[in-house]
Amino acid sequence: MPNVDYSALAASYDVEAARAAFPIKTLSVTPAGEGHKVLSFGIPSYNAAKDMDHCISSILEGSKCASDIEIIIVNDGSKDETGAKADEWEARYPGIVRVVHQENGGHGMAVRAGLREARGTYYKVVDSDDWLDADALATMLQLLRGFEERDLRVDLFISNYVYEKVHEGTHTTISYRMALPRKKVFTWGDIGRFRPDQNLLMHSLCYRTDVLRAHDLPMPPHTFYVDNIYAYVPLPNCETLYYADIDLYRYFIGREGQSVNEEIMVGRLDQQFRITRIMMQAYHLYEDVPQERLRSYMMGYFTMMMAICSVFTKLSDKPGIEDELADLWAELKAYDEKMYRKARHGVIGIGTNLPGKLGEKTTIGMYHLASKIFKFN
Incomplete structure (x- = not known):
């Protein structure tokens, strides 16, 4: 791990210095066949011991522990039992769960670390206190596998997400039914108008791994709201898109100290x-x-x-x-x-x-x- 002055980086939002400190090395995506991964999940985790089990279990359940997915838990310098729990998950599911331990760099650096290690054709970020719907994930994997079987390149896979206000018992689904075509691969020229509440956020996006790696991500360390960069900067590099009208991502709202409070x-x-x-x-x-x-x-x-x-x-x-x-x-x-x-x-x-x-x-x-x-x- 390089000797990084995180406070200076955060104060100056020196993106180039952050890239040098946490490079996204270009790993080859494993070829189709034995050991091939169609989808990598990056799970940024900081002091997430009480939440991470639900998150990881939801992915394993929805994927049925398939060998063509992987879960990369990034322990971002946690001070609780996150690291130990992550190692336990890796020991229980070798070949599916992998763990990256790093000094604390913030959410963006954890996202980059997961991307650096990803071996899947596609990469999706799931925050450790959120989870995925099992049936929707099964549908997503069926579609992604179908793209690969037909040698069909899709740069960006889009799905719905749900605001889960657990303390209120309410659910609010953000879908793109009136803005995006369904059941076909399309380009930006085919999209419609987005309402103000319909922005494509990290929760709704799953990029091809090579798209994210080819152009890098200007994520500053120790900074919240980097998911906006993730959901904005790569878009012009995505030429082909697919929208699945499934309520996949469950975004938990209500945790004390949450960044959207x-x-x-x-x-x-x-x-x-x-x-x-x-x-x-x-x-x-x-x-x-x-x-x-x-x-x-x-x-x-x-x-x-x-x-x-x-x-x-x-x-x-x-x-x-x-x-x-x-x-x-x-x-x-x-x-x-x-x-x-x-x-x-x-x-x-x-x-x-x-x-x-x-x-x-x-x-x-x-x-x-x-x-x-x-x-x-």
């Missing part, structure tokens, strides 16, 4: 700014992304990120935070004026940056209403 998000606003800057600098969307419908979708996603920064600035009482937001908008305008105009002067940009105290109350009220409707935190 409103109070936590306000306290981590600097990290939200950091992630948004990385996404900003990933593309000049109107120059770098030729597919019109993909460009429109990505512009909508990026606008949402800027809106989140604007809303949580209004919720924060940190001194000088409004100046930091103004700097972020100024950086965007200097970086790409067309992206700035779309983000700042569209309906969402105007609605989340209303002036004055009344405007602030209106913006916050709109946010809380959206939170109740879409149940995203």
Whole structure:
């Protein structure tokens, strides 16, 4: 393990230094035949001892412990029994479960470590406190195996996810039925319009491993919300897609200290700014992304990120935070004026940056209403 100054990396969001510290070495995906893996699951795990069994069991159940899947548990410097429990799982399921132990680098570094070790044609991230639906996973594996049997290249497999508010006993499914074609391989030119609650998040995505490795992932260490980078930066490199209308991923909401908790998000606003800057600098969307419908979708996603920064600035009482937001908008305008105009002067940009105290109350009220409707935190 290289000697890395994590605090300096996190403060500067030095992506190149992070890549050097946690490289994604190019492992050959095992060829079809003996030992071939169609799907690798990366499970970033930090102090996950009480949650990880449910997560791992759900994958083993849905896959029926098939030999063509693998589960890579990344113990990201945990201080509890995560490492020991991970080793027990590996001992019980050799050839299916593998463990990576590393110094703590944060969620993004754990995602990269799983990708580095993955031997499957496809790679899917499942956070240790979430789980997969068994029947939906069985369907997914049947489809992925079918792609390989027919030598059909699919760069991105998309499925639905479910917000599981266990403490409330409620479930909210995010599906893409009106936005994406079904039962066929398609390209970005075939997609429809996405509602604001329909962004493609990490939970809904399963990439071909070689797509992620070929272009790298600019994940900063010790930073929350890197799943937005994972769900945004690789998209232009995906040429063929498939959408399965299955409720696969179960996203647990309600854990104490969870990153999507409103109070936590306000306290981590600097990290939200950091992630948004990385996404900003990933593309000049109107120059770098030729597919019109993909460009429109990505512009909508990026606008949402800027809106989140604007809303949580209004919720924060940190001194000088409004100046930091103004700097972020100024950086965007200097970086790409067309992206700035779309983000700042569209309906969402105007609605989340209303002036004055009344405007602030209106913006916050709109946010809380959206939170109740879409149940995203």
